[in-house]
Amino acid sequence: MRINLASAFVDDQEKALRFYTDILGFEKKTDVPAGEHRWLTVVSPEDRDGVELLLEPDAHPAARPFKEALVADGVPYTSFAVTDTRSEYERLQAAGVRFVQDPVEMGPVVAAVFDDTCGNLIQIASMVQPDGGASQSGERVG
């Protein structure tokens, strides 16, 4: 058994696809009709055979109150690994992304939190010392 999929509840799949590809830089992997919605996943170009992120409709009545409560408290829905949080922060901010937490050192990682425009906050994190052991994605670096 292995983990091949993670998901984020999004308010609009097409808008989410644009944000996660055009702005964040992921690539579309799967896009097939699924009832009134789509089975829509993206992957990182750094790991095309890796974990896919499912951009899942938040149509279930429980999904939106859940998302809103997390956003109000600044809680990220999930976290992505980056090489350098501060440079990624600069790049995304220049692209118009709204950060609710600027980069800050939190123990072994530097983390920042942004709004994915689809109702979620997302964390990006990198190791304080790039060769300091396991990265956030679990791969060994250095």
Added chain:
Amino acid sequence: MRIIETVGGDEMFRALSDPTRRTILDELADRDDQTLFEICTRLITRHGLGSTRQAISQHLEVLEAAGLIRSRREGRYKFHSIQREPLRHLADRWLDGKEH
């Protein structure tokens, strides 16, 4: 000046009597305008304080009631910021040498 009394001096000194609440103020002084998540994560990773989110939320309410922080909603987000003005007058009654 009787600022301390008028803004609730007891509440302010009580709010400051708790080490976790003082640490929250330390972190807000380091960077203002933080979400609850950022405050909680800073307490855990920088100070080893494993308080629950609910406990931190209550600490923030005490600090806000004492006028030491302010919480504001900005769209769907909520940010907490330190209020320095009451702190500036904290020791006036003893330092300015005037009778009150």
